[in-house]
Amino acid sequence: MxxxxxxxxxxxxxxxxxxxxxxxxxxxxxxxxxxxxxxxxxxxxxxxxxxxxxxxxxxxxxxxxxxxxxxxxxxxxxxxxxxxxxxxxxxxxxxxxxxxxRALPRATALTVVETLRAAAPGTSFAVEMTTGINYEPLYPPFFQDPGAHVATAEKLLEEEADDTAAPVLKLLAHHAELAPDEFLALARSAAGAYAAITRSSPTALLEISGLGVxxxxxxxxxxxxxxxxxxxxxxxxxxxxxxxxxxxxxxxxxxxxxxxxxxxxxxxxxxxxxxxxxxxxxxxxxxxxxxxxx
The missing domain is CATH 3.40.50.1000 (HAD superfamily/HAD-like)
Known part of the structure; x- marks a missing residue:
């Protein structure tokens, strides 16, 4: 400039x-x-x-x-x-x-959740679907989405896991202590083989999509x-x-x-x-x- x-x-x-x-x-x-x-x-x-x-x-x-x-x-x-x-x-x-x-397969999302819980203890998750967002109790609440269902990521991803279930657009992962770029590098190292991982927030909030999306x-x-x-x-x-x-x-x-x-x-x-x-x-x-x- x-x-x-x-x-x-x-x-x-x-x-x-x-x-x-x-x-x-x-x-x-x-x-x-x-x-x-x-x-x-x-x-x-x-x-x-x-x-x-x-x-x-x-x-x-x-x-x-x-x-x-x-x-x-x-x-x-x-x-x-x-x-x-x-x-x-x-x-x-x-x-x-x-x-x-271009959905994130629920089985893949579950693998990412399991992997990041082990690699970065304290990570909390939200699940963005075509029907809206749901999130875990420890995840920062979405005040723009007051009707969200609150449960563990495992439950959110496993429930209704059949052909009629709403497609998962992306998984959101938040960490209260890690620096944003540090969290991104850690997540890509641990789970980058399963999904596309990026970020756009100034906080340690990652956005996880299907591989190649x-x-x-x-x-x-x-x-x-x-x-x-x-x-x-x-x-x-x-x-x-x-x-x-x-x-x-x-x-x-x-x-x-x-x-x-x-x-x-x-x-x-x-x-x-x-x-x-x-x-x-x-x-x-x-x-x-x-x-x-x-």
């Missing part, structure tokens, strides 16, 4: 100039949203201008579908969002209907359906759960407030979320596009 707060880019990747983007993929919390969870008027205008110019916008988030009200009013064209770190594709125009689900892999599937190549995608993010997506996209930006791993993964950097860093880049993309058309 320049001294004047302008956007700076890392050296151009060896595959040559980036073509005009066809899709913008942006994380929400810490990226598109300001810290108060609002979308600024400048960002709303930038998103609308991008879609008016024929560039699709995908919201790609760790949030569950039921927490997408923060951006539902700002969805234009396609209306699709990638939620739960790639475990679900949701149509925000159709009452947050699940278009695609990530924002990047689901975005890749959605882009392939549209004939969009990685080189035609511009991505934005700020936390470790964005790293794979930023590496996959032809052009990617770490926010000014981003985690060090995100800065290392991205091809460029913009200003912080509270300074409308996504809008800054979109405005520049559209200005360059207009200049080239003259």
């Amino acid at each position: 320049g001294e004047d707060g302008s956007v700076t880019s890392a050296p151009q990747r060896p595959d040559g100039p980036t073509p005009t983007p066809r899709l913008i993929a942006t994380d929400l919390d810490g990226t598109l949203l300001r810290d108060d969870k609002s979308v600024s008027l400048r960002t709303v205008a930038a998103l609308a201008a991008a879609e008016e110019a024929g560039i699709e916008v995908f919201f790609v988030t760790g949030r569950p579908a039921r927490w997408m009200d923060v951006v539902s009013d700002h969805v234009h064209g396609h209306g699709l969002a990638i939620c739960a770190n790639g475990a679900a594709v949701v149509d925000l125009h159709a009452g947050r209907e699940f278009v695609q689900v 990530s924002k990047a892999s689901t975005l890749e599937l959605c882009c392939a359906e549209r004939g969009i190549s990685p080189a035609e995608v511009v991505a934005f993010g700020d936390m470790p759960n964005d790293v794979e997506m930023l590496r996959w996209a032809g052009t990617s930006y770490a926010m000014g407030n981003a985690h060090p791993d995100v800065i290392a993964a991205a091809s460029g950097r913009t200003v912080a979320n509270n300074e409308d860093g996504v809008a800054v880049v979109i405005e520049r993309i559209l200005a360059e596009r207009t200049a080239h058309q003259r």
Whole structure:
């Protein structure tokens, strides 16, 4: 980032100039949203201008579908969002209907629970399903989900474990004493062979999905359906759960407030979320596009 707060880019990747983007993929919390969870008027205008110019916008988030009200009013064209770190594709125009689900097998989730209990005693768990979230007694309560069922993870995962059971989107693991990155490294070492493990919270809260499920892999599937190549995608993010997506996209930006791993993964950097860093880049993309058309 320049001294004047302008956007700076890392050296151009060896595959040559980036073509005009066809899709913008942006994380929400810490990226598109300001810290108060609002979308600024400048960002709303930038998103609308991008879609008016024929560039699709995908919201790609760790949030569950039921927490997408923060951006539902700002969805234009396609209306699709990638939620739960790639475990679900949701149509925000159709009452947050699940278009695609990439579930975490319950048997795998139970193996991860057993493994992390042994590797990091004191870990508590929550289970995010298509029907909502349930959690253990010691897990920090979700005040946005007052109807959650409280029980051990083993019971939550084993009950109704038949063909009619709601798919598990992700497992959440919390530790009250370990540092966030320390917990992530420990969990990946102990259970990374069973599932995809990442984090997006400033606390020691891990998000665990099916093996191979990530924002990047689901975005890749959605882009392939549209004939969009990685080189035609511009991505934005700020936390470790964005790293794979930023590496996959032809052009990617770490926010000014981003985690060090995100800065290392991205091809460029913009200003912080509270300074409308996504809008800054979109405005520049559209200005360059207009200049080239003259």
